[in-house]
Amino acid sequence: MADEPLRADIQSAADRMDNKLGAKREIRKLVEYLWQGETVRHMVSGTYGGGTGLVVLTDRRLLFVKDGWVSKTTEDFPLDKISSVQWSSGPLTGKMTVFASGNKAEIINVGKQGGKVIADTIRERLASGPAYPPTAPVQQAPAAPAPAQPQQMTQDEAFAALRQLGELRDAGIVTPEEFEAKKKELLNRI
Incomplete structure (x- = not known):
């Protein structure tokens, strides 16, 4: 399974990651969490809800995936439901705060470069209106x-x-x- 090549969009986003620490298994398993036709734009490792995993920006949503041996955790924020995103960085990592549908989620220990790119991309989308297709119904x-x-x-x-x-x-x-x-x-x- 580890020898299986990654889908092109996932490989491209993985190649741009500054740090894959704590997210290698999630990168390999990511295709299982994506909806049919969904495209990965950016990825970065981070910690959410006590687990270190993968933060993924697709053309439809922001997704956190923790695919452990014992438990699996996913949380997603459809892009059309995100009202704002905050980014703050420290010396080595940063914190991304996502506001969506009245909820607030904090993702910590986020790689500085990748986290800023994801936050900026979401902000650009918010400023320009729905550049991505609206969230599709769950197809897969x-x-x-x-x-x-x-x-x-x-x-x-x-x-x-x-x-x-x-x-x-x-x-x-x-x-x-x-x-x-x-x-x-x-x-x-x-």
């Missing part, structure tokens, strides 16, 4: 395994997928009906 939910994958899941994998699906439901990305249907499917695969 991260919790939904591709049909080519084995049908059976371990109990831990199913529960991790359910947690992730619940986060998507709570964020309003997945409807309660979609959640219930996918939950039933996941439980049947144990």
